[in-house]
Amino acid sequence: MPGLIDLARPRLDKVGQLRYRFYWYRTTVTIPDQPHDRATLVIKKARYGTAVWLDDRPIGHHYGCFTRGVFPLGRLTAGPHHLVVRLGTPVTLPPWVPWGEDREKTRYIPGIYDDVVLWLSGSPHLENIRVGPRLAEGAVDVAVDLVNVHPTPQTTTLRLTVREAASGRLVGQTTVTGLTLGPGERQTIQPRLTIADPHPWSPEDPFLYTLECATDADQETVRFGLREFRYDRASRRALLNGRPYWLHGSNITLYRFFEDPERGALPWDRAWVRRLLAELPRTLHLNSFRFCIGLAPEFWYDIADEAGLLIQDEFPIWGYDHRWSTQELLQEFSEWILAHGNHPCIVTWDACNETHSGVLGTRVIPVVRRLDLADRPWDNGYDLPAGPDDPVEDHPYKFSQPDFTLARLADDPGEQSPNSGAARDRAVIINEYDWLWLQRTGQPTTLSDRVYRRLLGEQADDPEACRRLRAYLMAALTEFWRARRRAAAVQYFCYLGYSRPDGETSDDFIDIRRLILEPHFAARMADAFAPFGVCLDFWAPDLPGGRAHSFTVHVLNDTAAPQAGQVTLLVRRGETVLAETTAPVTVAADGRQTLSLTLPIPARPGPAEVVARLSPAAGGRPVESRRKVTITGPEGRGPLGAPGPAA
Structure with a gap:
């Protein structure tokens, strides 16, 4: 236990x-x-x-x-x-x-x-310590419940002390004296503490503080970060500590993993969880996760605080049962907010998944929202948002459509899909895409089997072919959603789940005990989510040969500083480069630069690959956006799709 x-x-x-x-x-x-x-x-x-x-x-x-x-x-x-x-x-x-x-x-x-x-x-004792960062004031608002269970009145002093978690340096303190509580009385004390040299928390710099609360009879310490997060209705963007911030990430379905045949005691192995949350996501450039349809053990949030992850914390509701007691929901949602509310990693409360309730947004969220001194936004599933700046979730599963191929992205502006059915003037969180799951063995799942059989034919029984195709398509879709700039968060489904022959979905691993990611997927998604990244906005399966073709290339900068580099556009067959051109590029912070580059396409028909490669001026590994094509001759078209027979 x-x-x-x-x-x-x-x-x-x-x-x-x-x-x-x-x-x-x-x-x-x-x-x-x-x-x-x-x-x-x-x-x-x-x-x-x-x-x-x-x-x-x-x-x-x-x-x-x-x-x-x-x-x-x-x-x-x-x-x-x-x-x-x-x-x-x-x-x-x-x-x-x-x-x-x-x-x-x-x-x-x-x-x-x-x-x-x-x-x-002793008495009075402390309950429900809550911290609300106020960055502009360099302060924190605190709420502490004092409870007297003694049969006589009790008088006490409340002492609050803030320290830097790593160094222990004292940075704030205050004392509230003369507090008298009658028998059975509860009081909420709400002081504000000024922080010396305030240091904001962010994924790039997850700086933490401790708050020690003490009375004459009780003492408790909580940890927090100076972090503010909201979604801006006007720009439809996420704002972290006052500046635009793009969320790149995935989902963790821990309760599904609970029934995985290899689960064992892994979710309570702190070294395993630290590698899962703090080490591997950096290799994929992931800064966020939705804890989907399930809340994690509390030490998971401690690790996420230290790792600088942004968490959308989702209560386990997928479909609403109108027999549920609203009072019970209020009780459980309140317990949830009070237990998790001091974690800076949690940036969004999520009431439900893909759900129309008519209750959560009107009778539950407005009541419990006031318990959160950080005033986080709420995701209300497929119902209307509960607050004026709350976002909407969108699950645009392109490959769930029977005849979908990447070619259809050419005319797709990336707008909010009809499945969310909610307001169209809010920030959009894409926290599920895209129907291409593979079991850890490389076999399709029960939901994705028809997709792979349509795209790969007999090769759908080949795990290596399936893995290469998934890596290619997921990277292309990730680039598409990022480059369109219509979603504040792009989070695919799913980083951790179960893997079983009769399962509908699965996760990204080939060895769950040692946490080894499927290597094709890891390589392609690391490029697709690179903060200074590139998207080749070309989706046609065929490319006419023997003539010049103009390509659109988007260079994305999701960092807080301007970035510069060089874009190389090339066509290759295997290791042979058939045509190549380069162009310098500079992109403003949080910006996108669009280039139009022309290449002469060779006349010889056959399979090829068009690659946009971004080499940062500051050094580091180049990142690539790839499209498999068939170069066609003047007589007609090649086979639809790529890689393999079709995609």
Whole structure:
């Protein structure tokens, strides 16, 4: 623990297939000989429904499957105490409780899948410490709940201290004196602290602070970053710390990975998670993820804070059940915001995936939004946005269309697709594309099989051919969405999920334990997501030979400084370059420069590749945008598509 019950020893059979209705944890906790008014058990995440007994005494029940369960134990005597925790299954939950149904999952495995802590405190004690950065003022707003469980009034002083997390340097402090709380009283104290030499948090510089809150009877420290993030309705762009910022990323479907046959204890192996979140994404130039249809253990967010990732945190709702209690949703959403709200990595709250509810945006989000002192934006699925600057999500799965090829991108402006069905004047988050999943074995999934068979024919049974095709098409689509500049975020689906023969989707790995990415995909997507990158805006499968052709090349600069380099445009067959031209390029910060370059196309027909290569003036590896073509003669067209028989 933490983990899921299929990790139990001795092993349980048929876990996740509802053979048993309940599962039990039992342990002994030893309370030190330490004065306290209150002991509190916190189970950070467990599913499905948590009931607690201490020394055969029922303590309470928490229905939430994705948020903290807090169980007050009262004042405990020193020595051993017997703790029992019971978990249910989806069928044991009341119908008014959301439980994370996902129609692309088959197993719902119970477990305590986050940390468990036991707090001892005097009175008044601290709860729900929240931090709201105010960059313009060089300050933070703080909200702290003080609670008196003592039977008599208590007077205390609240001391708040801010330090740089790495150095420990003191940069801010304040004291609130004369706070008196009656028996059972709760007060929210809201001071502002000025920060000396404020240092913003960003993916490029994930600088962190700590806030220590202390009363005469309790003390707690939280970590935070000075980071502001919003979507701008006028420009339809994301703004990070006041400047435009492009989100490049993917999705992590952790709850699907929970049913992966190779999952084991990997999600709780901190070295494995650090490589997953902090090391590998940099090789692909990813700065953001959506935690899709599932909230992660809290240490995942700690690692994301340190790595400088931008996280869209999505509550596990995919389709709305009108039997759900609005009060239960308000309770669970509040627990979610209060537990995760100090993480600078979280830049967007996501209420649901691809869902029309009519409830979340009108009766839930407006209420819980005020709990977040950082005032993050909300994604409301396929419903209308809940706030004036909230974005809309879009899932333009081009290859789900029966006859789609890259050639159709030539006349596609990259506008918001009809599937989002929401406002057309908002920033757009493309956080899913594009129907080209492969199992880790290289075989198509149940959803993508017809795509590969249409494009590759008999080669669809060849894992190497499938992998090369996926890498080529995903890179081309990524370049397309980035170059059109219509989406504030471009995040494909999916970096981590399950891999199984009967699965609808899959992820990017060929070895999940060692976290080895499929090499063709990793190479092409690293170029496609390069912050100083290039897109060859040419999508036709055929290229007439024996004449000159003009090509459009977009050079993208998603950094905060101007960039310069050289663009080389060439046509090649294998390693032989048939034609080549170069041009210098300079691109403003957060900008795009479009070039028109002409090449003489050789007359000899046959397969070829057109390549736009960008070599940065500052040095580093060149990046490429590639298009497979067939050079045609004057008599007619070559076969449609590329690479292979068709694409």
